[in-house]
Amino acid sequence: MIRWPLEWPVGVALGVAAFLAVRGADPAPAFLALALGLLLAATPPVRDAVERGLGRWGGAGDAPGPASFDDVGGQGTAKRELKEALDFLRLQEAARRLGVRPLRGILLVGPPGTGKTLLARAAAAYTGSAFVSASGSEFVEMYAGVGARRVRDLFERARRAGRDAPGRSAIVFIDEMDVLGARRGSERHHLEYDQTLNQLLVEMDGLGRGGPDEEVTVLVLGATNRMDLLDEALLRPGRFDRVVRVELPDRVGRLEILRLHARDRALAEDVDLEGLARETFGLSGAHLESVLNEAAILALRAGAPAIARAHLAEAVEKVIMGERLDRLPGREERRRVAVHEGGHALVAELLRPGSVAAITITSRGNALGYVRHSPGDDRYLRTRQELADDIAIALAGAVAEELVLGARSTGAQSDLAQAGETARRIVLSGMSRLGAVPEGSVPEGELFEAVRDVLAGEEARVRALLAPRLRVLESLAHRLLEEERLGGEAIAAALREAARAG
Numbered sequence: 430m431i432r433w434p435l436e437w438p439v440g441v442a443l444g445v446a447a448f449l450a451v452r453g454a455d456p457a458p459a460f461l462a463l464a465l466g467l468l469l470a471a472t473p474p475v476r477d478a479v480e481r482g483l484g485r486w487g488g489a490g491d492a493p494g495p496a497s498f499d500d501v502g503g504q505g506t507a508k509r510e511l512k513e514a515l516d517f518l519r520l521q522e523a524a525r526r527l528g529v530r531p532l533r534g535i536l537l538v539g540p541p542g543t544g545k546t547l548l549a550r551a552a553a554a555y556t557g558s559a560f561v562s563a564s565g566s567e568f569v570e571m572y573a574g575v576g577a578r579r580v581r582d583l584f585e586r587a588r589r590a591g592r593d594a595p596g597r598s599a600i601v602f603i604d605e606m607d608v609l610g611a612r613r614g615s616e617r618h619h620l621e622y623d624q625t626l627n628q629l630l631v632e633m634d635g636l637g638r639g640g641p642d643e644e645v646t647v648l649v650l651g652a653t654n655r656m657d658l659l660d661e662a663l664l665r666p667g668r669f670d671r672v673v674r675v676e677l678p679d680r681v682g683r684l685e686i687l688r689l690h691a692r693d694r695a696l697a698e699d700v701d702l703e704g705l706a707r708e709t710f711g712l713s714g715a716h717l718e719s720v721l722n723e724a725a726i727l728a729l730r731a732g733a734p735a736i737a738r739a740h741l742a743e744a745v746e747k748v749i750m751g752e753r754l755d756r757l758p759g760r761e762e763r764r765r766v767a768v769h770e771g772g773h774a775l776v777a778e779l780l781r782p783g784s785v786a787a788i789t790i791t792s793r794g795n796a797l798g799y800v801r802h803s804p805g806d807d808r809y810l811r812t813r814q815e816l817a818d819d820i821a822i823a824l825a826g827a828v829a830e831e832l833v834l835g836a837r838s839t840g841a842q843s844d845l846a847q848a849g850e851t852a853r854r855i856v857l858s859g860m861s862r863l864g865a866v867p868e869g870s871v872p873e874g875e876l877f878e879a880v881r882d883v884l885a886g887e888e889a890r891v892r893a894l895l896a897p898r899l900r901v902l903e904s905l906a907h908r909l910l911e912e913e914r915l916g917g918e919a920i921a922a923a924l925r926e927a928a929r930a931g
């Protein structure tokens with residue numbers, strides 16, 4: 430946010446007042462002058478002028494930093510598409526000769542923390558451009574005309590900075606593009622936004638108009654995770670011409686990112702980054718960086734010379750589930766949690782041997798305990814059997830509570846919601862007794878019945894799996910109460926032992 434040094438005028442005025450008081454003169458005029466000055470300074474035009482004069486606004490995030498495409502892990506497609514789009518900047522002469530229309534804007538679209546800012550910085554380094562950045566929310570002002578003026582300033586700054594850049598070009602990076610570029614007339618919008626957005630369109634339309642003699646080539650990179658909110662005018666040809674998707678990394682991508690961030694960190698011998706990449710499905714690059722950082726902090730606290738596997742395991746849990754809860758459930762409640770989680774883990778191990786990464790009854794975030802699964806490869810298509818197994822694993826916690834403790838608890842609510850959602854998917858993908866039914870054509874009552882049938886079938890299957898293994902379940906729960914956390918291999922071992930004992 431913008432801050433200009435209020436302390437200066439206040440300090441000077443107080444100093445003058447003190448001097449006058451010591452000299453025996455009346456300090457009142459100095460205070461009056463201070464009050465007037467402050468009042469004047471609070472008015473938008475003056476404040477803006479001061480900000481501009483001090484060069485404060487948006488000055489912060491402009492240092493390009495040492496980012497290159499090699500620092501961005503797991504975004505192969507995005508990097509390739511972006512590099513292709515940037516070639517017109519690298520090969521300006523040839524592009525001009527061939528009459529390639531200069532690209533004015535590229536939109537980077539994807540979830541938070543996937544590396545959009547990093548890609549924009551890398552783009553600047555790749556093309557030898559100056560890097561000037563701002564966030565959409567910085568343009569949102571109550572005062573009419575301020576946002577529009579900031580847009581003008583931003584482009585002006587880019588042109589100035591581009592003059593000294595090796596490629597005589599500049600990249601303007603605008604994060605949170607949806608705040609600045611929301612559809613005009615929409616709820617998230619009011620008149621001041623319109624002016625700001627109009628100004629951005631005007632600036633973009635002006636880019637590349639100067640022909641071969643134009644001093645500096647400016648390219649706008651916008652980042653958003655809500656492209657659907659953007660005003661259509663922004664997406665028209667000649668504005669944000671290209672859209673580059675920046676998705677959550679897959680397993681290989683996660684491994685690349687982990688390796689990148691592990692480069693400058695001391696890792697112990699037992700660390701298995703490939704295993705870690707497999708276990709962190711759904712985490713973004715920012716999450717993964719955070720995992721390594723948290724693990725480093727844990728190692729530091731423990732006085733360890735390097736980050737060990739156990740630090741990483743705890744860091745993953747911390748990043749996924751939030752901070753450890755101070756409140757500890759009582760003994761009875763913990764036993765229930767242990768039985769519940771033991772049920773999930775046991776059924777998971779029976780249906781997908783080797784799939785349980787860890788099981789814990791340490792409270793984190795909103796969960797009193799949880800089982801962490803390690804999916805093999807990332808999957809985007811699922812068969813009916815796989816979905817049915819998902820449901821069985823989700824229902825196993827409640828069934829275990831019922832079999833061991835005689836009654837269920839509210840702890841199964843989110844499991845049930847998840848199981849219900851999966852059952853719905855089975856029905857709507859044409860994999861239930863209703864056969865192939867297009868979504869929207871099934872009456873709500875019939876859909877409910879079909880979902881209930883799927884759930885009842887899986888519940889019966891779970892009961893049949895757990896009932897003959899109550900001893901294993903109880904001993905797992907007991908060990909969990911003792912140790913709080915068990916690795917996946919403990920569950921497999923307990924099952925093997927039970928099988929041997931007959």
Ligand code: ATP
Nearest residue numbers: 500501502541542543544545546547686714715718
């Ligand atoms: P937001 O949409 O929230 O602004 P973003 O997509 O711009 O997020 P970045 O700011 O680029 O994400 O990423 C934040 C940090 O996460 C980076 O500084 C980096 O440490 C790490 N990071 C994210 N993605 C990657 C990646 N693909 N490779 C390496 N590091 C990454």
